[in-house]
Amino acid sequence: MRVWSMWMVGMLAAAPARAADAPAPDAPAPEAPAPETPAAPVRVGARLLAQVVPEYPAEALADAVVGDVTVHVTVSPEGVVTDAVFASGGPDVLVPPALAAARALGFAPATRDGVPVVTRLAVSFHFEPPIEAPPLEDVAGSDELVVARARSVASHELHSVTTIGVEALDRAGGEDLGEALSDVPGVAVARGNSDVSKPIIRGQFERRLLVLFDGVRHESQKWGLDHATEIDPFAAGSIHVIKGAAGVRYGPDAIGGVVLVEPPPLRTEPGVGGRVQLVGVDNGLRAVGAARVDGVFAAVPELTWRVEGNYSRGAALRTPTYLLGNTGSEGWNLGATVGYTGAVTQLKVSYHHFDLQSGVCYCVQSGTPDDFLSQLDADAPLGADRWTQTYTIDRPSQAVTHDIALARVELALPGGADLKLTYAFQANLRQEYEPVRAAITGAQYDFTLRTHSLDATLDHAPVALGKLGELAGGVGLAGTFQENVYRGLPLIPNFRAFQFGVFGFERLAAGPVELEAGARYDHLSRAAYLTRSAFERSVARGTLAEADCAVSADAARCPAAYDAATASLGGIWHILPDRLEARLDLSSATRVPNADELDMNGSAPTSPVYALGDPSLGTETTWGATPTLGLRLPALEAEVSTYVNVIDDYVYFAPEIRADGTPVVDVTIEGAFPRFSFRPVDAVFYGVDGGFTVGPDAPVGLTVQGAIVRAVDTATNAPLVMTPADRVQAALRFAPPDVGPFADLFAEASGLYVFEQTRVADGAELAPPPDGYLLLGAAVGARIPLGARSLKVGIEANNLLNARYRDYTSLLRYYADEPGREVRLRLGLDF
Amino acid sequence: MRAPLLSVLALLVACGDTTNPEEVNAEEVITTVALSFSPASGGDARTFAWADPENDGTPVVDPIVLADAETYTLGVSFLNELEAPAEDITEEVDAESDQHQVFFTGTAVEGPATGDNADAVVTQSYEDTDVNGFPVGLSNTVATLGVGGGTFVVTLRHLPPENDAAVKTGTLAEGVAVDGLDGLPGETDAMVEFALTVE
Known part of the structure; x- marks a missing residue:
């Protein structure tokens, strides 16, 4: 059509x-x-x-x-x-x-x-x-x-883009954002010590990824490996995963990729509609309920509104052989949106609240390195036989909230240009509770991050250039003011930062070829506010010079400023239009170090390491090339994407090793901790990911996907830690004709094999990487039309064989197996 | 132009808590383990400390020197010297003695947590119990066995209940003798090593 x-x-x-x-x-x-x-x-x-x-x-x-x-x-x-x-x-x-x-x-x-x-x-x-x-x-x-x-995003991006649509999101109902993205080739999942996860794209963690919710950069304490992305997947109508450095448009820290979480379109016809979803999960005895109602009043058809919310509660998860004590969780989300469509203006105001409390597995021994090392080889965590499958959340635990309020104006300017202005305020509170004496109340780690952002983009009307084709493009401004307040055991400093960026890009569409060039400049001014004792620790260590800070009786203000330039050049060649296309992106991006990379100084709550930042770290610069080839035929769809990112002064977080090969340790009253530090190394990340689907719309279809990531310190040729292992997955889908009241029937069998990570540097691992593992899954689903409404039902089973396994990029791997078989029953009613 | 604009913006949106970093929750920290050996034969108590008052990983550790052929009452106390005046954590440990226990290990000692130790120059035995009758270790008897030396490791273990079930039992020290400290439930609040000499 x-x-x-x-x-x-x-x-x-x-x-x-x-x-x-x-x-x-x-x-x-x-x-x-x-x-x-x-x-x-x-x-x-x-x-x-x-x-x-x-x-x-x-x-x-x-x-x-x-x-x-x-x-x-x-x-x-x-x-x-x-x-x-x-x-x-x-x-x-x-x-x-x-x-x-x-x-x-x-x-x-x-x-x-x-x-x-x-x-x-x-x-x-x-x-x-x-x-x-x-x-x-x-x-x-x-x-x-x-x-x-x-x-669409997928068609104009110079990178490989995977879109997770309504159907896939339905199937992922009740999972968190990281899990919902886990089927995208090139995306791995970093699991924490509780029932949370976060995405890893092409070997890059959230520090070098961007997640945008409704076009606004998600701001949180994203450096923490066990800090899940605070976005409610039920609020998404589609999720686009852009793989590769996309710094010009989205910001210079988009090294690994960008995740665009887009809310469903707002209703435009008068009336009320919506959906209700219920999910039950056997592992963790979890229940989830979600509802969304959209409406337009006939009297005011220009105005559209949405109210949405959900609640979930789960008990402790179960591995094939024991319970993961204290991994219960409780979360809820609320959102409200109002939109207005006028003659030349579109307005949108929305507010979303995210709330999650999750227990951290009792198995995490945050005590001494001796405690840690001694349990590495244990068949089951100490005390696992005592744990019960309760919904009660005990210490250690995390309590996290994220609030985002945004206001957007879109104006159609005379001459065909479009102006878009977005203001957003985000507040992220994170409280981490350690097991403490009963006399002590409150959180031991308490983070508050407040972010104001103002973004403006101006897209000019397409300009016809005769035989040359057509030129489209625009310019943008991005400004951010951010404050971080930390209270708790020594870890990271307070800071206040101003950042602004200006960017522009132009695209020339000439026959089967589209070429795009873009450039961006960012400036960041940030002042860290350290307690006097933290300041003195840094000075004693030689990483802060007294002259660089303004010191008062009980605090020090240490300012720093950074400039960063980003540029990209690329194109799409429609070799066979709509059938075969090649994309190429060549880009360079410069990332400013985060406050934690500079000033972290303390023992992380869920890792038995002493983490040390380096205030003298500078910017890191990525030089990347990302070629992608896509084929789309009625009977076969395929895409393969490769990438090379050479990163100068890559900020690397890894154990400090002495010249004689022994690890550096920091002695505290709780014992001696191996020291992990942030330090610049020259690195290269490269790899390939992609897959094919045979019979995408046939009654029987087969999808095969795989991903390989390599990350190396180019000075020593040593592999970098926490690089996801190679993986391959396949899914066989059967879509029979309608039977009785059931439409859109499908049954799917799937398998994921993750290889053992064999590329590890000597002395760089706290524990040897776990073995490879195979997980099998199965799913069935159908839709039952009920007049104008429809009821969707489905059963999804993961880890069907109840395999015992540990994953290299999961923090839990040091302490316990991953959860075992999980069967989810989902029901959805669209009305 | 930019600086005044930014300051106006800062005034509008900034809160004062950012610029006033606080040291908080330091009450959980133990900076100092103090040992007081009171001789049964009378005389002044001998006191030794493992102290890192700035909590910066640069402890000062007193060597323990005891007299031969003497029996001491060993009192153990835990301090947070980041607070001024120093906070005595011992009271909290005592109040929650059913969730805490002090263990004594090292080459110089023979006691419930070590089992037989031919090299020992002192013996240790618990002199206090919690509400359940289980040993605590804030008060102990230490007797010297002969001239010599070795290490004396003092470990305070926090044993909070899991799923509302107590994890502290009456035989944890005997378990340490077999499986080491790593086999204990709970978490280590303090683990410090002294050099101990009997003269």
């Missing part, structure tokens, strides 16, 4: 290959690849009969909104669209007309051995304001229908 405006028709002259590629209207669908055996069924895809031109929304006229919306439609054996679900794209104003048009489409049904069967198709609509003539449409009746020029 192609719906093109006159403008798009104009593009055809410049891109004859693409026009030729587009099947003619009413063309019969190409058949599936010829069956290899006579017994194999012959499948013919659905063919579009009734074309529908989506109505260009009147409210978008003044803004001259341009966009693409992809809708997943289910076509019944009668050829009728029985379901249309928003998949991706936008802006929001274009979604309702796209859904309406999709529902009105008429098809000749797909057949299997000549018998009509139900199918699911992706249909994309391109919206342009009608100028001289009504939009022209073009139709292709294959199983996959895509416009020639989609404008």
Whole structure:
């Protein structure tokens, strides 16, 4: 299905290959690849009969909104669209007309051995304001229908992008953000010592990743390995994972990649709708309930609103052979959004609160290194036989909240330019409770991070450059004011920081080739406020000079300023439009060290190490190349992406080793702790990830994915610690025809094999890396149409064989096995 | 232009708590382990300390010197010298004695936590009990066995209940004798090593 405006028709002259590629209207669908055996069924895809031109929304006229919306439609054996679900794209104003048009489409049904069967198709609509003539449409009746020029994140990024859509998010319902991303090739998960996790993209942890919620950089104490990303996955309508250094657009610390968490589009048609989801998990006896209600009052159709919330509670998790005592958790989220769409203005105001309390496994011995080392080889943690599967959260534990309030104005300026202004305030509170004497109350580690941010982007109207093609681009400004207040056992300092960045990028679309260049400059001024004793410790250690700080009776103010330049050059080559494309990004980004890397000085609560920052650390500069090749055929989709990131003065956190090879230890009254320090090394990260899907829309489909990451200190050729091990995973999916009241039936069997990390440097590991492991999973699901509503049900099972395993990037690996078999039952009602 | 603008912004959004860093929660910290050996035969108590009053990893450790053929009452106390005046943590340990125990190990000592030790120059035995009748170790009897020396390790273990069930038992010291300190439940609040000489 192609719906093109006159403008798009104009593009055809410049891109004859693409026009030729587009099947003619009413063309019969190409058949599936010829069956290899006579017994194999012959499948013919659905063919579009009734074309529908989506109505260009009147409210978008003044803004001259341009966009693409992809809708997943289910076509019944009668050829009728029985379901249309928003998949991706936008802006929001274009979604309702796209859904309406999709529902009105008429098809000749797909057949299997000549018998009509139900199918699911992706249909994309391109919206342009009608100028001289009504939009022209073009139709292709294959199983996959895509416009020639989609404008979604995935299509304009120079990097590999994986989008987690509504269906995958439904299936991940009740998991945290890290788990929800775990099926993306190149993404590994760092688990903590409680029921939380965070993503690792191409070997980079959250320090060198960016997570954006509704376009705003998520700000938190993200340096902590056991500090999960404080974002509610139920608030997401789609998640885009951009792999690779994307510093120009998103900020110079986007070395490993960017995770864009996008809320679902707001409702535009009068009325009320929403969804309710319930999830039950056997491991940890966890229950989750979530609800979202969207509405538009008929009296004020310009105004749209959303209220959402969820609650979850779980008891201690179970490994195959013992309980992980005190790993219960309790969380809740609340959100409210109001949107306004005017003639030239769109406004949005939203507020989200995240709240999580989680127990830290009793098995974590945060005492002495002797305690730590002695339990490494134990078959089960000491005392595991005493632990019970209770919901009560005891010390040690974490209590975390994150609040974000944002206000956004989008203005359509005369001449076709778009101005977007976003202000956001975020407050992140993190309290960590250690086992202490009963006379002591409160948290032992108490972090408060307040962030104000103001972002402005101005996209100019596309400029036609004749034979050269068309130029699109814009400029942006980003300003941040941030304050960190820490109270507790010595660890990190207070700080106050101003940062501003200015960036610009231009893209030239010339026939099958799009080229993009971008540049960015950032300045950061930050003052650390240290207690007098922390200051004196740093001076004694030689990492702070007294002259660099203003010292008073009980505090020291140590200012520092950094400049950072980022640039990128790349392009997309549509070798076979909509079928085969190559992307390349060449970029350099300079990252400013974080406050913890400079000034951390203390024993981390859940690691038996003494962590030491270095206030003299400078910026680190990444030089990266990221080529990606993507293939999209009706019967086969594949993508492979490789990368090389050379990082000068990479801030590396690892054990300090003396010249004689023995570890440096810091003596405290609780014993001698191995010292881990932040120090600059020259490093290179490289690797490859990707996968393929055979039969993406066939009744039987197979997906295979894999990822390899290598990280090396180039001076010594030693591997860097905490680099995820190689992994390969596969999923076999079976989508039978509808049975009785069940539609969209599927059954899936999957397997993940993670190899042992054999690339480790001498003396750099607290414990040898664990063995490789195989996890099997299975899932079934279906949708039960109930008139205008639909009920979705599913069962997901992970670690089906109840395998005992430990993961190299999990903090828990030093103390205990990972949780065993997990069966999740989910129910969702869309209304 | 930028500086005044930034200061105005700072006034609008900044809170004073950032610029006034606090030392908090230091009450959990133990900086000093003090030992007081009172001779049964009378006379002044001999006092020795492992002290890191700045809690910066630079402890001053007194060597323990005891007289031969003497029996001492050993009192153990724990201080937080980051506070002024120094906070006596011993009272809290005593108040929660059902969740704490002091263990005495090292080459110089023979006691419940060491088992037989042919090299020992002193013996140790517990003289106090908690509400459950289990040893605590804030008060002990130490008798010298002969001239010589060795190490004397004092460990304060915090034994908080798990899932509301007590983890302290009456035979933890005997368990240390077999499995070492690593086999104990709970966490170490302090573990310090002295050199001990009997003259």
